[in-house]
Amino acid sequence: MMSRLTVWGRRDSFNVQKVLWLLDELALPYDWRPAGGRFGGLDDATFRAMNPHGRVPVVLDKGEAIWESHTILRYLADTYGSGLFRASNPLARSREERWMDWMLATLQPDFLTGVFWAYYRTPEHERQWGSILRKVTSCADHIRLLDQQLADHDFLCGDRLSLADIAVGVICYRYHKLDIDRPDAPNVERWYSVLQHRVSYRNNVMLPFTHMRGQLDY
Numbered sequence: 001m002m003s004r005l006t007v008w009g010r011r012d013s014f015n016v017q018k019v020l021w022l023l024d025e026l027a028l029p030y031d032w033r034p035a036g037g038r039f040g041g042l043d044d045a046t047f048r049a050m051n052p053h054g055r056v057p058v059v060l061d062k063g064e065a066i067w068e069s070h071t072i073l074r075y076l077a078d079t080y081g082s083g084l085f086r087a088s089n090p091l092a093r094s095r096e097e098r099w100m101d102w103m104l105a106t107l108q109p110d111f112l113t114g115v116f117w118a119y120y121r122t123p124e125h126e127r128q129w130g131s132i133l134r135k136v137t138s139c140a141d142h143i144r145l146l147d148q149q150l151a152d153h154d155f156l157c158g159d160r161l162s163l164a165d166i167a168v169g170v171i172c173y174r175y176h177k178l179d180i181d182r183p184d185a186p187n188v189e190r191w192y193s194v195l196q197h198r199v200s201y202r203n204n205v206m207l208p209f210t211h212m213r214g215q216l217d218y
C-alpha cells in the first residue's frame, strides 16, 4: 500500500522546487510542512534527527526521512515512477545522472551562490561586481553547454522528460527573469518554453521571488 508522503521545505527554494515538481509529475499527494527560511525549524532536534545536515528539502516516506534533493528525486522516480523520468539501463541512467551531478557541482553554485545570492539577494551597496560578472560569464558558458546538449534532443537526455531536466530546468525561470547578460541559446529557449507548458513547472517553479531582492536574511 502506498504511504502518504510528508515534505518539509519552503516553496521559494530551488532544491525544494525540484522535489515538488517531480511529485506533481508523479501525481503523488503529500502533506506539507513549511520549514527553513522564515519558517525556521531546521535546528530543532526533531528536524535534525531527520536530516543531520539541517537543510530542506526532506521527504518522509515509509517511516524514513530522505534528504538531499537529487537523492530524493532518484528515490521518488525509482519508487513511484513506473519507469518514467529515469532510465533503467545503467549507461542510459548515467547520462541523466551526469547532468544532475553537473547541476549540483557546477551550474547551481555558479548561478545560485555566484549570481542569485551575490547579485539579486545582496543589497546594492554590498554587491561585489567583479565576482558577480565573472559568475554571469561562467553561467553563460554553462548555458551554451546546455544548448549544445539540447541541439539533437527535445530534452536533456532524449525525447522525454527525465530527472536531468527536473534537476537542471528548475534554474531556467530565475535565470531568465534576472536582469543579466544571457547568451544566444535557441535550444535552451525551446526547451525552457516546453517546460513552461507543463502545469507542474508553472505551479512549482514559476513562483514570485521579488521578496528576496536585496534580502540576505530570510
Ligand SMILES: N[C@@H](CCC(=O)N[C@@H](CS)C(=O)NCC(=O)O)C(=O)O
Pocket (backbone or CB within 6 Å): 010, 013, 014, 015, 016, 035, 036, 037, 038, 042, 054, 055, 056, 057, 067, 068, 069, 070, 218
Ligand atoms: N544539496 C542540498 C542543499 C540543500 C540546501 O542547501 N537547502 C537550502 C534551501 S535551497 C536550505 O535548507 N537553506 C536553509 C534555509 O532554507 O533556511 C540539496 O540539494 O538538498
